[in-house]
Amino acid sequence: MAVISLENVKKLYKVGDQEIRALDGVDIQLGEGEFASIIGPSGSGKSTLMHLLGCLDTPTQGRLEVCGHDLSRASSDLLARVRNQEIGFVFQSFNLLPKLNVRENVELPMIYSGIGGAERRRRAEEMIDAVGLTSRANNRPTQLSGGQCQRVAIARALVNRPRVILADEPTGNLDSATGASILEILRGLHREGRTVILVTHDPKIAAVTPRVIEMCDGHVVARP
Secondary structure, eight states: EEEEEEEEEEEEEEEEEEEEEEEEEEEEEEEOOOOOEEEEEEESSHHHHHHHHHHHHHSEEEEEEEEEEETTTOOOOHHHHHHHHHHHHTTOOOOTTTOOOHHHHHHHHHHHHHHHHHHHHHHHHHHHHHTOOOTTOOGGGGGOHHHHHHHHHHHHHTTOOOOOOOEESSTTTTTTHHHHHHHHHHHHHHHTTOOOEESSOOOOTTTSEEEEEEEEEEEEEEEE
């Protein structure tokens, strides 16, 4: 069963009198538990595709379904709900709040979900332990290494128990050894049955995934 489905999806932007076709008729099916990468150079459409998959935007034309929700013409409220409950985000720049400690950063998605304080703390501590940072739970991001910050971001992405993990260049700001450890965590999530989508420009990073979706000029040009 497809957890993500795009049928003839187009995304158009107006820049003055010019029409930009960021996506031009994209068809993709991603099944439950798949580990796939989306690769392409700057301007290929992969970032626009990521925004649609992450429920940050809707298509201009075509059909988009995420986790059973038809988001083709979704309201901002529905997009926000699906984004919070079904999608876990991991970003290249970590996107941690510097004034909050590790546990507080991990708790953030649950606050937006309305989960009570005791349950938030329990789940946060469970996820922090899962990424090996229990001893750092009271530290702020400025007291952590880049690899540790990315582990916090992964814990935060998992804490609402999403079906889909969307990782945008998750190793881009890390050295090769630390990047390899982050990729191994993502492999582990795939083995647990999560759907993991890795967005990258690096063919070496994309090669770790069983499936590679290559973008060029708004089209899918390779879809093994």
